[in-house]
Amino acid sequence: MLKIYNTLTGKKEPFEPLTAGTVKMYVCGVTVYDECHLGHARSALVFEMIRRYLEHSGLSVTFVKNFTDVDDKIINRANELKIPWQAVTARYIDTYYRDMGRLGIQPATVEPKATEHMAEIIALVQVLIQKGVAYQVNSDVYFQVEKYGAYGRLSKRKLDDMQAGARVEVDERKRHPMDFALWKGAKPGEPSWDSPWGKGRPGWHIECSAMSMKHLGETFDIHGGGADLIFPHHENEIAQSCGATGKEFARYWIHNGFVQINQEKMSKSLGNFFTIREIFEKWGYREPVTAEALKYFLLSSHYRSPLNFSDQALLEAKRALDDFYDLFGRLEDSPSAKNSGKISDNDPVRKAAKQLPKAVGEFGEDFRDRMDDDFNTPDAIAMFHKLQTLVNTQLRIGFSDDCIKARDVMRSFGKVLGLFQLPVREWQFQDRAIKLEAEHLIPDSELERLIVERSEAKKRRDFARADEIRQALAAQGITLEDRPDGTTRWKR
RNA sequence: GGCGCCGUACCCAAGUGGCUAAGGGGGCAGUCUGCAAAACUGUUAUGCGGCGGUUCGAACCCGCCCGGCGCCUCCA
Structure with a gap:
């Protein structure tokens, strides 16, 4: 039974999809105003792993990952570069696909763009106004947080607590300092769409509510993203969506931890980030090799934990993979090679090797146990190492069919983690x-x-x-x- | 100021009430080898930030303290 840590409840819960056998999941993608960095890579990789594991478990997954392609940051970037805002979004959607391609990440089932959902966004804002939880001020529309009783449930905070310390700009037009924009009137030259409130564009959070509901329905199973989206983005999404439908929105909220540099969050504002492109270009190995080292590194700690990135950490990941591919290579080269002459019958090596068939046979079940426990990839990776040692032990005595079975098991279950999929000859061993x-x-x-x-x-x-x-x-x-x-x- | 997370060996990192605290890297000692490399074996935490408490029993639960981080403003 799969258990998932749900940010909403703060607990690991048994995962029961709304409709048996299917999973509907939405993950916040990127705002396309700059190149993706390692933090984006972690998020993308984590949710790809989750998707793959769900599929591996026999579930049919509808996976929606959006592009936010209207936003203040995009406008600012366009002004900086002196190019149209559409050129900014087009450029960074391209680099997004380039980087995800390098990482070997498959596209989601649906990858909607905010700009292609204006009708849905406007309709949603209208419903919120009709329901009396949103109000218009000039050409802006705000969500009234006090009208949504459960506001703060996801991020575990109260409106009163936030008021106390939040550095909120004094905006007299808002009824509550935490009220947030659903629709923003456009200034001249800004991207805009016609609406009942005049020309304007959506606020930051509404597009995710509109797109997730359109593609997955009003209530769906999983909503994910980086931990920094918990507040305000996801909190506001819940308020808007529930405010509009009166129904439960997403049932399980999954958030991945940050990538850190020297124990500090990697972020644009701190300037301590590595883009995915930089890592691929500077690292020197061919792309599939770098991609796999990155995957191994990112999955070798639990998805919710902070993860410190360093060149050395990536090298360790690479070396660990070297050993696996080396083993695969030895199995391909001359599987009939024998080396049993010097090993006596009562040598401990023989006893150890006897565990191989059992380990191969039980691998699937063990793998499931560990992954079912909130996607414990580090524990799963440890299993691969154990199996690796057993195959090596067996090879000391001599080749047996179990070695090939073990390799097949590693390659087949490795697929869920995106590991061990390359032909041995494409792996690169030296520094x-x-x-x-x-x-x-x-x-x-x-x-x-x-x-x-x-x-x-x-x-x-x-x-x-x-x-x-x-x-x-x-x-x-x-x-x-x-x-x-x-x-x-x-x-x- | 409010809320939350984390602190496991030299490094990375699982484990969250009950056999001898996973796994990887590194170190040391062996086996094998013409020498190597690779691989294998043994070893490297009587202890899980500290101090108390609950319990027959705690790394795991509770309290306090120390240290680090995050969110409360754009952020995966």
Whole structure:
């Protein structure tokens, strides 16, 4: 039974979709005024993992992820760049898809844009006015928070508490300082749409209410986003949506934790962020390799925890994956290789290897147990490591079919996490600086020639020459491994 | 000021009432190897920020304290 931590209740709850067998989920996407940074990558990856796991569990998932493409920040950016605001949104929607593509993130089922839902937005604002929970001031429309009794439920705060310390601009036109804009009248030159209140544009939160209700219905299962959206964005979405329909809005609220740099939140305002593009460009590996290292890194801590990013942390992730791909590679190269001569029958290795079939057989169930516990990906990843060790242990004795079964299990369940999907030959093993040099210095044909020469040198016991070749290659980032069957493997 | 989260080994990180506190990295010692590499084995927290309390029993619950972070303003 899947349990999900629900921000609304502050508890892990059994997940029971509204309609058995299906899940309707909405995740706040990006406001397209700048390039995505690692924080966006985490959010995207976390919810992709959740979606995949739900699908893996046999549920049919409708996943909606929006673009907010009208907003003050977009207008500001357009002014800065002296280009039309539509050019800003078009540019950053492109870079969004470029970055998500690099990360290997699939598109959502529906990816609606705010600008394409003006009719729904305006209709929703009208309903709120009719219901008496919103009011018009000149060409603006505000939501009246005091009319919504449960305001503050999601973010666990009271209107009175917020008043006390909030640095709210004094706006005499608002009936309560926390009232927020549903519709903003347009100044000359700003993007605008016709409405009953004159030309204007939607406030920040209303587009998500309109789009989620249009594509998923008035009540749906999961609503997600970064933890910084809890207040005010999601709180206001709930107020608007429930205010309009009188029904429950989203039933489970899922929020991912922040990416941090030196223990501080990565954010635009602090200026301590890395864009996804920067990471891919600076890191030096091919994109699928960098993407997988990022995924491993981001999923190796729980989705709700803060996660400190550093070059070293990413390298650790990369190295962990090296070991998995190395194992996959050894299974492909010569699965018939035997190495059992030196292992006696009562060696502990033999006993340990006996656990492999059981571990393979129970992997699926164990995986489900851990993922069912609020998507415990770090615990799930630990299982992969355990299985990896068991396969390696078995390989010390000799190849068995269970090794292949284990590999298939790892690759198949790895798919849920977006891991272990690359062909081994596309993985890159050595550190990037060395690798970049090596690519230019040694052609494969020359490499093969040296390996043959070394192997001949070894045969005539000319170890000096053999070592000379090994060291020369090592200097260029190529590692040689002599295998039990007499062949030599190399890794860059 | 209000609300909330977190503090587990050298580093990263699971575990939230009950067998010897997962897993990874690193270190050390072995096995294997012509030498290596890789892999495997053992080892590295009588203790989970501190002090009290509840309990037969707590890293896990309660209280206080110390330290860090977040939200309350745009933010994934």
